[in-house]
Amino acid sequence: MAPKVLVSDKLSETAVQIFRDRGIEVDFEPGLGKDKDRLLEVIGQYDGLAIRSATKVTEKVLAAAGNLKVIGRAGIGVDNVDLPAASAKGVIVMNTPFGNSITTAEHAIAMMFAVARQIPEASASTHAGKWEKSRFMGVELTGKTLGVIGAGNIGSIVISRALGLRMKVIAYDPFLSEERATEIGCRKVELDELLAKSDFITMHVPLTDKTRNILSRENIAKLKPGVRVINCARGGLVDEEAMAEALKEGRVAGAAFDVFAVEPATDSPLFGLENVVVTPHLGAATTEAQENVALQVAEQMSDYLLTGAVSNALNMPSVTAEEAKVMGPWLKLAEHLGAFIGQMTDEPIEAINVLYDGAVAEMNTNALNAAVVAGVMRERNPDANMVSAPVMARDSGIEVSKTTQEQTGVFDAYIKVTMKTAQRQRSVAGTVFSDGKPRFIQIKGINIDAEVGAHMLYTTNADKAGIIGILGQTMGENGVNIANFTLGRSDRGKDALALLYLDDAVEAKVIDDLMGTRAFNAVRPLRFAV
Template identity: 65%
Template structure:
């Protein structure tokens, strides 16, 4: 059955065509995003949801989204999507971080020019027939110092354009490497240094707990007198009331804002101030950008729904279209190794160690680790999925360690999962053979060779004669058919393992009888 996608916001018709061309059923309802009740009513019929900013993807919407696999946001900000709720449901959330970067950067530069030369006020005055030539005395941008707060994708484009305007560019960004700063021609500085030196400050950072009010009253007091401030990033990065006061006192000469702490902004403390320029969140509003992000989100969602490729997801590692088919059997292996360990672990898990040996070490191991942790936690917490597993493990204080080794041993690829609790440590290893089916090859250092089956019985025992006969007889007497039987031991007379695939469920009374065989230490049913 072809995947179905709902577009609930105004997206370019070209995006609708991409879905259709890729064989995806698409339902284009651009006004639906504003009607949350209607959206909640029909969302259960779709595998994908493509949105812009009008649609709010709330826990209520997600609760009804029983088929939903992916939400695609045409644009960079995903503030209108409840990421934790989507993650808990296993829904991939994608954005298009690069589709409108140039447009947003250009808007910031345009705002800088408008502010430097008082263009909006001069335009209004001239069109009113006043010809106030002496009133509008601007400033040159050449040789001025531009302070860029946040020098990621958009910030670095602004920096590049400013360097072209012969400005001196300084940047505050904890994630900006010295090498990258050198490449883009900026000087990396601390925030206080930027505040003290910049003639113009432009913000290009996401809104997080750390960046909220990064330009607070205290920060504004540290700025160079007569600074100009531009915000085309996110409302809330600047304390608007403090900025209004700084404008009144002359500490700040002017401000140009495209974003506000509350939007749509029909009123704001900055409105009406003579030295303030405001636009209604136009950062991404060019024909080219709207086309770019629409096409990009349609391509990304199609690739995921049809091929399992994940790009620009905010809650899962990226997987290319080439990697997806190679990863698929290993994701199944990792999840089943985790499930095996999870079904045998009764106490709190402290640490999970996953080792990737051989060719598998070159794959996207973050996705494999997520699958393994999901399998491990699911027996105890039913609603864990591959997307939510890492955050759930973190919440519960479970340490997840990954190791990769490119040199293979007996197998081309080997995945080993070790679970550490207060009482014990248990390891299980598996591989994927040429047929693409995952297999168990080692349990607690004992070599075995078994496929995962829907219903299995796992028995640990002392290696003594007569065990297999008694065990098989008990299963036969109970009318349980044995499909496959894998045995392994560490040494003659030492510890042994039996891993048996059976038809149907293992009755509790049969387990009790198996436990009573003198050499048996543990007998557990496993379901995959």
């Protein structure tokens, strides 16, 4: 029997025809996604569900989807899909991570022109029969300094367009190397310098704990007088109330926002200000972008339903069914090792090498490499997966390599990840035990045996008596239970480390208390998707 797909949002007829041409039965009901009750009634008969943003794939919908095997999101964001519930249900969730990049970058450039020349206000005035030529005095872009916050895929496209406009470009991005900055034609700076020197600022970062309110009230106060700010990335990157105050006072000359902290945005402190251009999240809204992602998701879903090939999956590695049976635990280990490196590294990463020893060297090391890189890059972008992460690494100037070797040492197989920055080199190794559980077996050359937990704490110190007591007492005083405790040292009286598996995440106070003892060189909380 041919697979059956429901298209519940607006996709192009060309995309729908792809399913039909591949021999897949398809029901095209572009308004169904908004009818929750009707969706619940019919979803059980479909093998695939193709959506945009209108359809909400909740845990309740997934529970009713007895035959569903794959969800394809035409676009990058999957906020409308309950990803954990889909994974638990065994449903693959695919997206199209790069189909909107050019369109979003172009919208940022368009918004920059609009705010520089006051085009919306001037247009409204002229439509009203006025001729207020002297009222709308703009500024040129040529020769101005553009500050780009986030120089990844979209940010690098914006930079290339800005250079074509003869702008000077500076960029703040903790993951941007000096070599990559030179390659794309910008100068890498710290955030405070960007705030102080930019005539225009545009943001191209995801919303994470580290980027939320990156333009806070405090940072808005640091902006160069007369700056113009553009946000076509994510709502929540800017303190909208503080920005509105700065605009009213004239400290910020203008702003252009396509995204807002709360969407749909029916009210905002930025609304009604003459020096503000606003659009309703149009970054990806071009005919070309919508067509590209629709065609891409139809091809991906068809490939999976007909051949089992998986691409751009957010919750499943791109490996064959046969490989997945053997590689599953090793893929999870590879991701954990990458996540360890990513969380331990604050400066730009220049290179990552993955060593495969023994039996694991005979597996699909390309997929394993992608899992390592996904773990590393997820610290930069929570949307990173095994498909998008290698591209993100390349765009950040990170050189990724692999080495294979026959079995050495006591383990039948292990993986070792080595990361290099301009300041240091760091390594972590792990293996999979017979119970199928990943283990950390070495950190910075120090041998350990640590089970991987969702919440962990890593400490380093000079080897001396009393460290275990300090850790135990501090955790106890703060009500944090230790599930497992691993120690290691390079030699007596020299470098030592501890890796604690905790029941819950630690608060900042715990870190401060430990550092306040002066017994530790470093204390860092870690989290892993176990």
